Amino acid sequence: MDKYLLQARALSYRWPEQTPLFQGLSLRLKRGEVLALLGPNGCGKSTLMRLLLGLLAPQQGTVERLAVIGFVPQTFTPPFDYLARDIVLMGRARHIGLFRSPSYHDRERAEEALAALEVQDLADRAFGSLSGGQRQRVLIARALACGGDIIILDEPTSALDLHHQDRVLTLIRQLAEQRNMAVMFSTHQPVHACAAADSALLLGNGGRHHLGACEEVLTPQRLSALFQLPVERVSLEAGGRQHSTLVPLYRCQRRFHD
Amino acid sequence: MLKRLPCLLLALFLISGQAQAQRQVVDQLNRRVTLPDRIDRAVVLQHQTLNLLVQLNAMPQVVGVLSSWRKQLGPRYLRLAPQLDKMPMPGDLTSINIESLLRLRPQVVFVANYAPPVMISQIERTGIAVVAVSLRRKEASQAGKINPHLKDEERAYNLGLQDGIRLIGKVMGRQAEAEKLIHDTFEQRTLVARRLRDLPESARQRVYIANPDLTTYGAGKYTGLMIQHAGAINVAAREITGYRQVSIEDVLRWNPQVIFVQARYPQVVEQILHAPQWQSIDAVKHKRVWLMPEYAKAWGYPMPEAMALGELWMASRLYPQRFKDIDVNQRVDAWYHRYYRTSWTPKAQ
């Protein structure tokens, strides 16, 4: 039987004197499942993540966490130049007593996480000196070091080039398939959701939301209306395989001259 | 090592305390102090005491002085005590470098009554006697407190100065000189009092003491008594206490008839005489802005020369007709010869 690790029931949230971000939102995240979170800027993606992480108290509804959540923030600038290894080790915080420092066991777990993300060679470098993609992987290693079964990533691909986008998306799938974790990530790219996620949660304006399989939720009609921009589904064949992808038709597109 | 420290200190204290138990005096904080019979190495950390030691001709027994003596007594003081030029300075009114002090091997240290208690106990722990001088006599319970409620300020200062001079004389073995100094001081004072006895209240001059930056002395302390003895009224005394800054509007309102400026601020006289906002004041209109001579020390504590000569000078400037027959400069010169072993040179002022 599928085991739910994270469950939210009938969540509602609104900032003072504004329309609600979402109303009656329920979601369940089980082992091995990847959920993508999409929506326009300011629609409440970060707020929802903070509610799920327990950083915010829900105004209505409940959040039930049956496992530890590792979180990968979108931006992370430590004020001092810690080594990548020390950053990953910080993931062990909840397992270490108030007046204690990390033990040998904790350091072992941090090394394992570094190895899992193939970033051992970066361990002794200052975090600030790493590239965006390297930082993203170190932070995912930190989330793994938390030792939980849920991982939530805030726009993990937003600052990355195509190669690193691909690596991170592959990694997300691996976390779900090989480590049997429950993964949730937010993104602005419907393509990324379709590539890596099993289901998608699309937050809209005025507190509406849609949750379901990617293909059902991320339809061209819905996306076009939400982002006020034509979005088309395109099928194409490449490398002997049939691909289906969503393409935004930007208004300012330059015309091709023959 | 640390655990043994208190025991060790106690042992040191007992040993050094016993070695020289010769005689006891009570200082002006009412502390009983044990001293060697003869003092020939003393350190002075209070400028008033230093000035008294010079007048008691005890400087040959002094091996160290406070570092701010130049600031407190004025650079011209060197003329009266040339030894000061090369004198070691192991501390000041409120602080001490204990190693510098120990190096001078003093038998006694004179400190001000307001020296921090830690400083006094630190010196005593090394076995050196500490004599505190306040130049005020007051109830035992109030010794060492600020703004003591002196029942009779006049009496407290007069007796305090006598006590102080006698104490210093006794410690340094200069009792005869001390009695002579006390006698001379109060004899001169009686003269001034006699001449001003029939001065009616309405004829008293209204006086303001001008320091730089519009600071002045109000009521309290010796400065007030000095003006009172010279037969004048301190215009600031009714409204303020101690050393304070006032506004020019206050001075205009008080409209003093005479302005006195201390010897150390000669530039203030020029400033007042030329500043436009002072011109309507009575004292400035009549050019009665006077620089006080160095012996008229308008300090918080009375000095013998201020009581004997300063009050006489002030009274003779304010009421010249009552002192026609007295040559102040000649009396000053005699005093300087007797107590400073040099002459008073008014031209150098």
Add this chain to the structure above:
Amino acid sequence: MKQGALILILAFCALLSLGIGRYPVSPEHCLLILLEPLTGQHPAISDPERQVIMAVRVPRTLLAMGAGAALALCGATLQGVFRNPLVDPHIIGVSSGAAFGGTLAILLSLPVTGLLLSSFLFGMLTLLLIFMLTSAIARRNILALVLTGVILSGFFSAWVSLLQYLADTEEKLPNIIFWLMGSFATADSQKLWTLLVPLMLAGSALLALRWRINLLSLGEEDAATLGINVQATRWWVLTLCALIVAAQVAVSGNIGWVGLVIPHIARLIVGPDHRRLLPASATLGALYMTGIDGLARTLSASEIPLGILTALIGAPLFAILLRRAQLRGWHG
């Protein structure tokens, strides 16, 4: 490794500082006196020499080391908690409160014990006010904490100025000013215990918390997602720092710059990880203060207030450090 070397250097310098001063004591005599508790009294040693070493220099050097360690430890900790390398222990306002307590005690002519107690209690009262004010402004915000510190610092500084204004210019003011500028000249066992007991207790608790400072330095949300109770941890750290700072001000007045500059030097040597930074800062602070105190008591026959020396040396030193940091980039 580096920490061990630092401690060795500190021990060496502490011994060296026992050998210097205005009173001449030869190094051999100095060593003989130090060994006397084990060997018994040595005939070649004079009483004044023994006094100078055991009653003057030993408590003084220990007090200097304690105060230096206290300031640098709190400086490094608070730079971490406030996520800002320009923070020093004065930021939480406790030192201003303690300075007010001490000034008040001098004005009221309280004895030494009263002065120590008064400055310590006012330091802790300031902490209480910080608790109350921050929860009145905004409970979960580090900015609120900084603002409260600024408010209370300003408030108590004004009170110190007022007391100075009211103080008798001839008798009390010089005492207040000298105390505020800081001095180890009157070191004795009472002052030593007043500093060492809070420093040992709160200092070891802070050292035990040192890995948590890493977490706090990440910022509120990030630390919270890692599963630690940010509020509780932060108040623990602040309370411990306040204890140490109040004790330091009580025994040696307000000494600036040490808590700001020393953590930067320590960071250059052992890196930013607070597990190594905190012990290294404490050791370096003790070392620096021993040196400063050596200057304070030997440069002139009188004592030079510490506050003057730490600022005169600390300010240019900090400028050099900042220049280095600029060259290497702010995170270098």
